[in-house]
Amino acid sequence: MSIPGSSLSSATDGGISYAGVGILCASLAWFAFSINDLSIKYLSDSMPLHQIILFRSAIALVFTLCVFLPLEGGFQLLKTRHLKIHIFRGVCLFFANMLFFIGLTSLSLPEATAIFFVAPLFITALSAIVLHEQVGIYRWGAVCIGLVGVLVMLEPQSGSINYYALFPLISAFAYAVTQILTRKIGFQDKASTMAFYVQLTFIVICTAFGILVGDGRFSNPDSPAIDFLFRSWVYPERNEYWILVLLGLCSGVGGYLISQAYRVAESAVIAPFEYVALLFSVLWSVLIFSEWPTFQAWTGIGLILCSGLFVFWREVVVGRPFVVEHPMPRNR
Numbered sequence: 001m002s003i004p005g006s007s008l009s010s011a012t013d014g015g016i017s018y019a020g021v022g023i024l025c026a027s028l029a030w031f032a033f034s035i036n037d038l039s040i041k042y043l044s045d046s047m048p049l050h051q052i053i054l055f056r057s058a059i060a061l062v063f064t065l066c067v068f069l070p071l072e073g074g075f076q077l078l079k080t081r082h083l084k085i086h087i088f089r090g091v092c093l094f095f096a097n098m099l100f101f102i103g104l105t106s107l108s109l110p111e112a113t114a115i116f117f118v119a120p121l122f123i124t125a126l127s128a129i130v131l132h133e134q135v136g137i138y139r140w141g142a143v144c145i146g147l148v149g150v151l152v153m154l155e156p157q158s159g160s161i162n163y164y165a166l167f168p169l170i171s172a173f174a175y176a177v178t179q180i181l182t183r184k185i186g187f188q189d190k191a192s193t194m195a196f197y198v199q200l201t202f203i204v205i206c207t208a209f210g211i212l213v214g215d216g217r218f219s220n221p222d223s224p225a226i227d228f229l230f231r232s233w234v235y236p237e238r239n240e241y242w243i244l245v246l247l248g249l250c251s252g253v254g255g256y257l258i259s260q261a262y263r264v265a266e267s268a269v270i271a272p273f274e275y276v277a278l279l280f281s282v283l284w285s286v287l288i289f290s291e292w293p294t295f296q297a298w299t300g301i302g303l304i305l306c307s308g309l310f311v312f313w314r315e316v317v318v319g320r321p322f323v324v325e326h327p328m329p330r331n332r
Contacts, residue, residue: 022265025257026273032254034280037113038288039247041104043240048214048231049101052247053094054206055236059248060255061199068192068256077193082185086194089181090201096174097202098229103167105224108291113281114149114301116168120274121146121307122176130180133266142307149303152296164225182262191259198255275305 036056043052069077080086103112121143128135150169182194216232236244261270278301285291293301 018264019266019269022261022263022270023273025261025264026270027276029254029257029261030274030277031280032250032257034277034284036247036250036254037100037104037109037281038284039243039250040101041109041289043243044101044105044228046240047234047236048216049098049228050206050209051214051233052244053097053202054210055244056247056251057199057202057206059245060252061196061203063249063252064192064195064199064256068195068252072190072192077190078196080189080193080197082189083197085181085185086189086197087201089178089194090198091205092174092178092181093198094202094205096171096178099167099171099174102225102229103164103171105228106162106164107168108293108297109285109289110278110282110291110293110301111165111297112168113278114293114297114304115165116172116175117275117278117304118146118150118169119172119175119179121304122173123179126176126180127183127266131183138310142310145310146304146307149300149307152300152303167225179258179262182259183266187263191256191263194259195252195255199252275309278305 040052069075100112100116103115107115124135124139125143127133150165210233213230214233216230218226218230219232220226220230282293
């Protein structure tokens, strides 16, 4: 079956196009992640970041074990030949999370999200270097334009660079590495397996972090980023428990769906559709925090968005069909 007017076509004789499934999974994942970002920004005034991530990961892990793992075949799926890759993937995603949320202490949600969304451009670049997927001169040009958008949002002409903008930028690179690894092992391990090891890695790191610095001795109220990272653990308020549960569910569902997206479709196909998160971030920022992006922020957002969509246009209009070369096993 083909989608009229595009090159999104299914292979015949056993080959199945998973582009549509991947795109849907990525879009739903980023809706869940936008709720996640909104909730963590809300909690950032009262709880330390590593405590929030620990609660979120524990709930997401339980959800993965009780829902996704049984759906895909049971606990035997936890056996893997790629344990080191799973651990490294989890560490990369941990740093991607921590750096992004540290950036949120001094950036609006749309600004941090826009800078983070050079990640699809990093994915495009890494897909050529690591996975040997074909990336032409036009897509390399789009990568450069996206980085110019980030430079605009760093505000260098103001006389002092907003260094907090570097946090989501580095986060984007770590996230890109994570998804390249997802693509690399996607035909061997299932999405629930990947989600399990990510959440487990988060729990181990955050627990160690809490034991070492959870007493708040390194906290500095004069620095929002350091304070958010190192403030002492607290007992959540009653309403905050519900937010933490929501965080865990969004993290579990989003992590599963984004892993599924990058498993079944090419990295360059899925990456541009992650830009739906920009729309959600602006919506939540205006509705919840009454924060509108500045003109300069809109300019940077526009450059980053256009560069990513151009990559997608090249794929759909003049690129090769989005078809998985080998049919996925029925139970994947």
